[in-house]
Structures are given as C-alpha cells and as structure tokens.
Amino acid sequence: MEKNTRFYICTICGNQIGMIRNMGPKVVCCGKEMELMDANAGQGAPEKHIPVCKVENDKVYVDIGEVMHPMEEDHYIQWVAIVGDNKTTRVAFKPGQEPKTVFEYIPNSTVYAYCNKHGLWKLEKID
Template identity: 35%
Template sequence: MQSLGQLLQTGDWKGEKHVPVIHLPNTIKKGEEIEVKVSIGDEIKHPNELKHHIKWIKVFYFGDDEKFPVQIGEFNFTAHGEAGVFAEPVGVTHFKLDKPGHIYAMAYCNIHGLWENKMELSFK
C-alpha cells in the first residue's frame, strides 16, 4: 500500500492547472507579518463546476531545522454551482516567523486527486 506522500502529484504551475500557486511578498523580514496567498489555475484556469472542482487547499510552514511542519491555513471551497454560487479556489492567510524555511501548499481536486507545491521562504 502506498503512503499518502506517494500520492501527491507535482508539476509546473504554469503548465498544469492543478498545482497550487504560492504567492509571497518580495521582501520578508524576521518577526514581521507575512501574507501568503495560494491559488489554483493562475495560468491555466481550473474548472469550477459541480462535477469538477477544487475541494480544499492547505498551507504549511516547515522551518529550517524543525522536525514537523505547522499548518498555517486551511481553505474549504464548498459552493460549486449550487444556487449559482461558485467558490473560487483562492486562500489568504497572515503569520509571523522568526526563522526561514519553506511554505508547502496542498490542494485536492475531486477528480484528479492531491497536488502539492513548495516555495522557499527567506528573510531579506
């Protein structure tokens, strides 16, 4: 049986509509509030309909020299055409850090499964 990690799919977010796109500020300073935005389909629009949609996005911070990642955001998209409402797969959260690391984003498509991306987070 496969581990969950073996089921995560990756790709170039400019060429694949399922990969979470992580948006971080150009300048990040230690101890100051950071905004991270995660979206799906920046270059290639992902379908957003009852039969095919993104169900959720989760965002984690994994600090350098840490043992475990910390979940910093979870976004659930529950409206996919019901009553004419379509929830767009975009989430924004704010947090503060005292050391560099990586931001990981994981998204779930109801047809194509789990997708992940990561981005280095360093202080300037």
C-alpha cells in the same frame, strides 16, 4: 512535526484524513488500508492544479492554478492547505467559489490543493 503531515484517502467511501503523527500501524477504513495520496501524480493538467503562490508582506496569495481550475458541481478544488514546520492551515471550497485564498506566510512551507477528480497537488518550499 507538521512537516510530516500526509494525506490519506479511502478508495471505497472517499473518506480523507490528514495524518498528524505517524506511529506505524496502518490506517484502515471500510475494512481496507487507506491510500497515501501522492501529490502531482493525477491525470489532470498541472497548470490547472499546481498551486501558484506569491509571497507579499508576510502573506501567501494562492491561486489554483496558473490557469484557474474549474469549480463545477462534479469537478472542483475541495481544499487548499499550507503545511509548515509547526503549523497547518486548511481552507475548504464549494463549487462556484474561486479557487484562491490567502494564508499567513510560513517559511519553508508546502501548499497543497485537492481536486475531487484529479487528486492531490502541491508546490514545495514557497518563498
């Protein structure tokens, strides 16, 4: 089920993966177990990272965040994803772009945002 999607990172090379189905064995990169990314646990300001979501006409308007996150070369929101019961959609960003997007509404979904400096952030159960 998409709802069980988890994101992992290699602390050596920076590779990131989204785990679609977890069958148990550890996922290894650069000879080391990949680290599960804990959401909302980074050092950054929550108001610049936690997704702000507005649902209107079966669409979800997402801003990162309540105070817009910087989109500089060395510090920016790299991707935003919506994870629902049976569907995941992810959008990648580049420095200079605005950290906002629009998704198709999925009931009971979670919206994630990944900052290259401050890690993973999320807003659960948007409606």
